[in-house]
Amino acid sequence: MNFEALQTSVIEILQKxxxxxxxxxxxxxxxxxxxxxxxxxxxxxxxxxxNRTLHLGPYYGAETDHTIIPFGKGICGQVAESNANFVVPDVSAQDNYIACSITVKSEIVIPLFVNGINIGQLDIDSHTLNPFTAADERFLEFVNHEVAKLF
Incomplete structure (x- = not known):
């Protein structure tokens, strides 16, 4: 995947x-x-x-019941506390995972910082085992850097 090719469109979408x-x-x-x-x-x-909770914002994909997640619970909740990227190659191997769908095999969560504060995160689920690479992390960090400009 050539993530650099997607960067211009990301900026264009966020500047509409x-x-x-x-x-x-x-x-x-x-x-x-x-x-x-x-x-x-x-x-x-x-x-x-x-309240130490995460609240679902805009998303694209299957509907989810997980509209509010306590800090520390699941992958997203752990990122809310750690302030660090979390890549899960195989969700079935995670003890503290909130199952959204049986089709989800892996997950990546990237914190969103505004003025040094973790205000949320970008969460991506995949139906593929272990698809996320360091290139995904760098690209999604770029995405969140651009998203942070909206706040």
């Missing part, structure tokens, strides 16, 4: 003048899902630090 922030994020999720064949569910969770 006539779209709200949520519309831009929803369009971004859809774009990523359509351009990377193993990105089967793409969405954002946003932190409520007072």
């Amino acid at each position: 003048k006539d779209f709200s922030r949520d519309e831009k994020l929803k369009n971004l999720c859809k774009y990523l899902s359509e351009r990377v064949d193993y990105y089967n569910w793409v969405g954002f969770y946003f932190a409520n630090h007072e």
Whole structure:
């Protein structure tokens, strides 16, 4: 996958003048899902630090019951506490995993920082075992760097 080729479109989506922030994020999720064949569910969770919960934001993919996730629970909840990328090659090998669907085989979660504070994360599920590489991490860090400019 040539992630550099996708970067220009990511910026264009996020700079659309006539779209709200949520519309831009929803369009971004859809774009990523359509351009990377193993990105089967793409969405954002946003932190409520007072309540120590994550709240589902814009996403593209199958509906999920996981609209609120406590810090520490599941992969997303762990990233809310660790402030670090979390790549899960095989979700069945994770003790603290919240199953969204039996079709999900792997997951990558990248924290979203604004002014040094983890305000949320980009969460991607895949129906493929172990598809995520260091190139995915760098690309998704770039995506979140651009998303942070909306806040």
